[in-house]
Amino acid sequence: MRFSKQIEFVRRLVHAKARPKLVHALEKLGPLQSSRILKQLEESDRQLFFELLIPHALLDKILMELPENSLTEILLSLSESQLTTLLYGMPTDMAWSFLQHLPLEEQNTILERLPQDQRDKIAMVSQFPKDSCGEIMHPEVMSVRISVSVEIAIQTVRKSDPHLKVFYLYVVDDEGHLLGTVPLRSLIREDPANLVSQVMIPNPIAVEALQPRRKAAQLVAQNKLLAVPVVDETHHLLGVITVDDVIDIVQEEATEEMYHLAGLSKDDGIFAPWLKTVRKRLAWMSINLFTAFLAAWVVGLFQESISKVVALAIFMPVVAGMGGNGGTQALTVMTRALALGEVSGREVWRAMGKEIFVGGSVGLFTGFVTGLIAWMWKGNFYLGLVLWLAMMLNMMIAGFAGSIIPMTLRAFRLDPALGSGVIVTTFTDVCGFMSFLGLATLFLKYLV
Amino acid sequence: MRFSKQIEFVRRLVHAKARPKLVHALEKLGPLQSSRILKQLEESDRQLFFELLIPHALLDKILMELPENSLTEILLSLSESQLTTLLYGMPTDMAWSFLQHLPLEEQNTILERLPQDQRDKIAMVSQFPKDSCGEIMHPEVMSVRISVSVEIAIQTVRKSDPHLKVFYLYVVDDEGHLLGTVPLRSLIREDPANLVSQVMIPNPIAVEALQPRRKAAQLVAQNKLLAVPVVDETHHLLGVITVDDVIDIVQEEATEEMYHLAGLSKDDGIFAPWLKTVRKRLAWMSINLFTAFLAAWVVGLFQESISKVVALAIFMPVVAGMGGNGGTQALTVMTRALALGEVSGREVWRAMGKEIFVGGSVGLFTGFVTGLIAWMWKGNFYLGLVLWLAMMLNMMIAGFAGSIIPMTLRAFRLDPALGSGVIVTTFTDVCGFMSFLGLATLFLKYLV
Numbered sequence: 001m002r003f004s005k006q007i008e009f010v011r012r013l014v015h016a017k018a019r020p021k022l023v024h025a026l027e028k029l030g031p032l033q034s035s036r037i038l039k040q041l042e043e044s045d046r047q048l049f050f051e052l053l054i055p056h057a058l059l060d061k062i063l064m065e066l067p068e069n070s071l072t073e074i075l076l077s078l079s080e081s082q083l084t085t086l087l088y089g090m091p092t093d094m095a096w097s098f099l100q101h102l103p104l105e106e107q108n109t110i111l112e113r114l115p116q117d118q119r120d121k122i123a124m125v126s127q128f129p130k131d132s133c134g135e136i137m138h139p140e141v142m143s144v145r146i147s148v149s150v151e152i153a154i155q156t157v158r159k160s161d162p163h164l165k166v167f168y169l170y171v172v173d174d175e176g177h178l179l180g181t182v183p184l185r186s187l188i189r190e191d192p193a194n195l196v197s198q199v200m201i202p203n204p205i206a207v208e209a210l211q212p213r214r215k216a217a218q219l220v221a222q223n224k225l226l227a228v229p230v231v232d233e234t235h236h237l238l239g240v241i242t243v244d245d246v247i248d249i250v251q252e253e254a255t256e257e258m259y260h261l262a263g264l265s266k267d268d269g270i271f272a273p274w275l276k277t278v279r280k281r282l283a284w285m286s287i288n289l290f291t292a293f294l295a296a297w298v299v300g301l302f303q304e305s306i307s308k309v310v311a312l313a314i315f316m317p318v319v320a321g322m323g324g325n326g327g328t329q330a331l332t333v334m335t336r337a338l339a340l341g342e343v344s345g346r347e348v349w350r351a352m353g354k355e356i357f358v359g360g361s362v363g364l365f366t367g368f369v370t371g372l373i374a375w376m377w378k379g380n381f382y383l384g385l386v387l388w389l390a391m392m393l394n395m396m397i398a399g400f401a402g403s404i405i406p407m408t409l410r411a412f413r414l415d416p417a418l419g420s421g422v423i424v425t426t427f428t429d430v431c432g433f434m435s436f437l438g439l440a441t442l443f444l445k446y447l448v
Numbered sequence: 449m450r451f452s453k454q455i456e457f458v459r460r461l462v463h464a465k466a467r468p469k470l471v472h473a474l475e476k477l478g479p480l481q482s483s484r485i486l487k488q489l490e491e492s493d494r495q496l497f498f499e500l501l502i503p504h505a506l507l508d509k510i511l512m513e514l515p516e517n518s519l520t521e522i523l524l525s526l527s528e529s530q531l532t533t534l535l536y537g538m539p540t541d542m543a544w545s546f547l548q549h550l551p552l553e554e555q556n557t558i559l560e561r562l563p564q565d566q567r568d569k570i571a572m573v574s575q576f577p578k579d580s581c582g583e584i585m586h587p588e589v590m591s592v593r594i595s596v597s598v599e600i601a602i603q604t605v606r607k608s609d610p611h612l613k614v615f616y617l618y619v620v621d622d623e624g625h626l627l628g629t630v631p632l633r634s635l636i637r638e639d640p641a642n643l644v645s646q647v648m649i650p651n652p653i654a655v656e657a658l659q660p661r662r663k664a665a666q667l668v669a670q671n672k673l674l675a676v677p678v679v680d681e682t683h684h685l686l687g688v689i690t691v692d693d694v695i696d697i698v699q700e701e702a703t704e705e706m707y708h709l710a711g712l713s714k715d716d717g718i719f720a721p722w723l724k725t726v727r728k729r730l731a732w733m734s735i736n737l738f739t740a741f742l743a744a745w746v747v748g749l750f751q752e753s754i755s756k757v758v759a760l761a762i763f764m765p766v767v768a769g770m771g772g773n774g775g776t777q778a779l780t781v782m783t784r785a786l787a788l789g790e791v792s793g794r795e796v797w798r799a800m801g802k803e804i805f806v807g808g809s810v811g812l813f814t815g816f817v818t819g820l821i822a823w824m825w826k827g828n829f830y831l832g833l834v835l836w837l838a839m840m841l842n843m844m845i846a847g848f849a850g851s852i853i854p855m856t857l858r859a860f861r862l863d864p865a866l867g868s869g870v871i872v873t874t875f876t877d878v879c880g881f882m883s884f885l886g887l888a889t890l891f892l893k894y895l896v
Contacts, residue, residue, distance in 0.1 A: 296766050317740060
């Protein structure tokens with residue numbers, strides 16, 4: 001079925017107020033496709049859509065798939081009572097991420113309408129810094145005292161909210177310190193008469209609430225866990241981060257890395273308002289403009305050589321372009337390796353050595369070809385020689401710059417991807433023009 | 449503890465053959481850090497390390513964290529009997545990914561030593577294409593007939609291999625067609641006397657074995673599943689892809705996307721052999737060289753203008769640099785949105801319109817500043833005007849090229865990131881020089 005047909009189909013079900021059929025259709029389409037349809041619905045149809053589906057767990061999933069800006073727009077279009085019904089009983093992490101899209105005043109009004117218990121949980125996660133483990137955790141964590149039997153533990157799971165995601169049962173002491181964990185499957189397998197202290201895995205892997213969410217993602221991914229418990233500084237159990245959150249974290253961190261490499265801010269997505277995007281990019285492109293003038297200034301130094309041998313201006317883009325792309329390649333390899341934790345200690349120096357070697361080798365070949373073409377085109381052997389040397393040199397510098405810049409940013413505990421792209425191409429532009437025009441000036445009498 | 453101390457500590461435990469202490473230490477360090485230490489151990493220490501740890505599930509996790517090239521090196525250093533012991537009883541997806549690092553002959557020798565059952569499972573996944581759902585699935589899937597009771601289902605789970613990752617119990621008919629799924633937690637909650645047909649979720653989300661692994665990752669991520677069943681064309685249950693595999697897939701797909709944007713091949717990692725890297729990059733940089741000559745050729749068209757007004761050569765890098773970076777930004781936003789499935793249908797045209805508008809606006813401002821500086825520096829108003837117009841035009845082209853190129857690649861069912869970076873900068877170089885030098889030639893009598 002084509003997209004326009006799908007929209008029409010959903011619109012008809014909405015108008016017919018056929019709730020079960022609508023739910024079935026949306027389940028078939030999946031949350032992502034449903035969210036696309038929701039975006040395309042007109043305001044009045046959307047209102048009907050929400051009247052039919054609030055509250056429904058399926059709607060939560062659909063809303064989660066919306067791009068940030070559409071989500072804000074849609075949440076703002078809902079009435080306070082609709083919002084309250086939507087958020088009522090919703091998992092804390094989701095409720096908190098939705099609430100943040102609303103103005104502070106409305107946040108408070110809705111919070112007051114929610115049950116005390118839910119309000120407390122939201123208050124708890126909201127106190128932690130953005131993108132910390134504490135902020136994204138689920139405070140709904142299932143735990144039992146260490147003194148109970150497996151039998152009691154099983155009953156605890158049975159009695160729990162059926163919508164709660166449970167992968168592990170956590171074992172705590174009387175003060176709530178985390179002591180161990182029991183995978184759900186063990187509960188099925190173990191003798192109910194045993195004590196949980198006998199079947200638990202002691203000293204489980206945990207994260208502290210103030211650590212960045214990246215840390216939780218790494219632990220879950222590397223240890224193939226389904227969830228990681230979140231504790232405070234004194235090891236009290238506060239909540240849990242589950243594997244489905246980890247997939248979102250990995251996805252978002254990758255996006256952020258790519259955006260930073262290109263000098264974009266992470267909220268400059270495809271659906272960000274046009275003027276906001278212009279403002280964000282202007283800031284960055286002003287820095288870029290400054291660095292471009294550095295390159296222009298270098299060219300200006302050799303103005304006289306260019307006025308004598310105009311062919312130099314023709315080959316400038318070749319030297320700069322090849323250097324820029326070579327540098328970007330080295331940069332991408334190094335940034336990704338740092339982000340994935342693939343490289344450590346003295347290995348980074350070896351990796352840098354490799355990038356310089358690779359750059360030099362690639363420059364040796366491509367510079368030779370360029371030099372040959374220039375020699376034949378312009379009939380001057382020395383022009384070819386200068387190009388060859390300059391390109392080899394610039395490609396080595398590209399390998400060096402592409403690896404040293406993310407390493408340096410990391411050493412200062414900054415994101416290695418932070419705007420590295422522009423810095424690297426500035427480096428290769430400046431050094432490329434310097435080496436090419438500098439060598440040309442040295443050999444000037446053979447070039448004229 | 450510093451890294452060198454950690455290595456020394458592990459080395460001492462290995463020499464003392466203190467297996468339990470070594471296991472404990474490695475568990476503390478985590479699989480990633482342990483893999484780094486393993487890489488740093490000398491050949492003889494490594495052999496001792498393996499003698500102590502083969503077989504151990506912890507070792508599997510450590511090996512999985514090694515970069516591809518180190519893993520190959522280490523696997524090749526193991527004896528056939530060590531490899532057999534390592535692979536014996538290992539989950540199929542892991543065993544298959546390890547086997548692929550060995551020469552075909554050794555693969556067969558080791559396969560023959562493995563139990564028939566395991567050999568069959570490996571043969572099954574190895575028949576599917578690389579990176580398909582069938583190739584990465586676990587054929588060890590727990591299923592029950594639709595006619596059994598919850599009681600029997602619970603017993604099936606109890607009797608299963610305790611190392612098996614089980615999240616759902618799958619329900620099949622007598623021919624093995626997938627009919628439904630029962631989350632493990634439901635088994636704890638439901639009355640044992642019920643039939644699984646009463647408690648199962650019918651028609652569960654599934655992938656076909658020949659679909660790309662990306663599809664499985666999308667379904668798991670969007671529907672917040674713990675696993676997705678893999679079926680053949682006639683809906684027979686073949687295996688399962690679990691959420692921990694999905695994290696790896698998301699990670700690897702992101703790396704591939706970044707690599708493709710920079711014109712790198714995915715196996716050109718930081719630890720790839722130096723000469724292999726040179727060979728891989730040379731291929732790509734040769735294309736890049738060709739495109740750079742396109743830009744050079746455009747500059748050559750305006751040789752005469754440059755020889756009359758050398759200042760033009762000075763501002764060439766500014767026009768090209770700003771355009772290149774603007775184009776890369778548009779490209780990154782569009783590629784990422786396509787990869788994440790954020791944009792669909794007619795929205796892509798709107799997104800392209802936005803990028804052209806944003807490019808033009810940024811060009812309007814930065815071009816104005818550039819023009820002003822050029823006017824004051826070189827004392828020629830018309831030089832400033834030409835720069836302003838050229839930069840505005842080129843930034844609009846950058847927005848256009850940055851969005852149309854990934855869209856076109858996607859339309860031909862190619863990876864939108866495939867080498868887009870170089871194509872976009874070629875576009876902005878060629879168009880930038882064309883507009884700047886072209887306009888300058890038109891206004892030439894005012895510039896001299």
